[in-house]
Amino acid sequence: MSDNPIIPPSQENFIDADNVVGVGEEEVHDIPDDIGNAVGGEEDEVSPCIANAKKKPRVLFEKNKKPKSSTTLVIQDKITKIAESAASFTSMKQGEVTIKEVMDMVLECGAVHGSDEHDIATQLFVKKDQREMFKTLPKEFRFNWLKRRYNDKYGN
Numbered sequence: 001m002s003d004n005p006i007i008p009p010s011q012e013n014f015i016d017a018d019n020v021v022g023v024g025e026e027e028v029h030d031i032p033d034d035i036g037n038a039v040g041g042e043e044d045e046v047s048p049c050i051a052n053a054k055k056k057p058r059v060l061f062e063k064n065k066k067p068k069s070s071t072t073l074v075i076q077d078k079i080t081k082i083a084e085s086a087a088s089f090t091s092m093k094q095g096e097v098t099i100k101e102v103m104d105m106v107l108e109c110g111a112v113h114g115s116d117e118h119d120i121a122t123q124l125f126v127k128k129d130q131r132e133m134f135k136t137l138p139k140e141f142r143f144n145w146l147k148r149r150y151n152d153k154y155g156n
Contacts, residue, residue: 117146
């Protein structure tokens with residue numbers, strides 16, 4: 001049995017036939033002698049030994065990272081624009097006129113609960129563009145505008 005706990009007993013007397021140097025032969029090295037020296041800006045790195053002793057270690061050259069491609073930059077730019085657009089949309093959404101605000105305006109302009117004008121307002125102001133239109137009108141025209149919308153729809 002081996003004194004080394006790492007080497008299994010089955011490999012104690014293992015001889016690598018590929019690395020035996022015969023009489024009159026020169027020893028061949030697969031790994032260059034200048035390992036660790038940078039050649040042309042590249043660093044050499046030896047891969048770790050594999051359990052199978054028949055495979056020889058390889059030398060890996062570390063490649064420099066490529067700069068970001070134009071596709072990556074375009075995608076990054078588009079994502080930034082989407083984020084900015086979402087932020088501006090949120091701020092615009094906060095400036096909207098709510099249904100409650102518009103219905104309070106309807107009551108202020110003279111339309112009473114249950115009147116034709118109040119009824120048409122409840123139907124019209126479900127839509128955002130109708131609420132915005134009503135808000136842009138001067139206070140004195142709002143009641144007549146509601147009356148006309150009611151007459152347009154029901155023909156009175």
